[in-house]
Amino acid sequence: MGVAKSEDGTSIYYERHGSGPAVLFIHGSGGHHAAWWQQVAALRDRYTVVTVDLRGFGNSDSSMPEFDGQDFPGDVLAVLDQEDLTDVLLVGQSIGSVAALRAGLSRPDRVSGVALGHSMGGIDHPELSELVAADRAEAVKLPVIDRLLSKGFQTGEPARTFLFQQMGTFNVAKMADLRNLSTGGPSIEEVVASPVVVTFLAGENDAVLRVSTVRRAHELVEGSRLEIVPNAPHSMYWEMPEQYNAAIVRIREDLTQRKAQA
Template sequence: MSLACSDGTSIYYERHGSGPAILFVHGSGGHHAAWWQQVAALRDEFTVVTVDLRGFGNSDSSMPEFDGQDFPGDIVAVLDREDLTDVMLVGQSIGSVAALRAGLLRPERVGSVVLGHSLGGISHPELKELAAADRAEAVKLPVIDRLLTKEFQRERADLTFLFQQMGTFNVAKMADLRNLDAGGPSLEDIREAGVTVAFLAGEKDAVLSVETVTRAHELLSGSHLEIVTGAPHSMYWEVPDQYNAVIAHLRRNLTAPKEAA
């Protein structure tokens, strides 16, 4: 058990394995243990760090309310506590927003950020319009159908149940994370920071379409795009082998411009 201090708040995290560092940032229904299939698969080659944002998992949840603007600082606290450099931050869904902001706060520690099923809160009028249209379609579906395919739910009722139980360990909820989008970084902010960005999308993502993610990639020069065939929004859970292979590939190959200079 390891704790970092983020402006007086205790942030729980775990560090596994050795090698180039990957830090995973969970989404609204997750916490550090949601990455069990990633830790086991990646720790032999990489240093794998998992973290609980405040209000989630084992981190301090005693505050009366949560401000999503504090979450990037929670990630930074772990980076500083472990003195990590050249880290690849990997966000899941809205956790990607916190990951990107943390990368921009500590570009000397973060070489790349993988935005999993997310635009990372990038402030751009066209992208906001596209994402809003995707969300308008997503809310027509039951929450579980937005995150996992119906086929997986039928065939793996056990893992579907466990997936749903993950969120019961959290005090903070989706509404607490949404505030992260306020005052998001511009495309120029990202370029100036010198942090490489990769967009990771699932072909069957019911929350954020491949077309929207592809457009973000086109607008952010120098970014990378990975699309996984048949994968849903919670790709890391439903198709871990494919997800882990992409993450390992990105960690081996992404290099920030500031390092290549």
């Protein structure tokens, strides 16, 4: 475990486990570093696994009067610099994907790939924005827990469902604080021009972002990769960790092969 300092002096908590090629996980709006317990345990014998708390979440500084999602990429970069990591795969979950993409595009010297988990990563494109807005309009009709976890999981795994809901109680920042998260996001042209390999990672049954929207983003972002996990919900990392972890391994190994062939 450690603490990195962002450019504005904010203390950012992170943990580093294992050794090997690096994978850094960035949580969503209801998570923090401990949300990745099923990933750390499964992947640390193979990779350097880093988890981070964005400002306002978990153990990071939460003393500021308001939270700006525009600062999140800098929080990630502070950890990369502190640990002097290169050839990193950044894995974002939902809002964490926005921070992951911006951080990766700004520092390709440290980041080889970005996995956009259940998110467009804040890409600024009119067609994608329209599709995402339509998906969100449908999602808000559901109770929050039903947007994130399947009904079957909630019924069959009440303890893990309860723990999932408790995760957010450790955070000060809330989704309502982060409405400008995607403001000024990168264009498709900027993403395509970057040497960073972008992968769209999504669940087939995501109630927040339809798989058709993710497929369209993949079509528009030339050179991107696509990982669709059958039957998986929005919070696939929690509900279906084996399938999720296998997808992360495929993405990480692809980056390693590309580097070897370069």
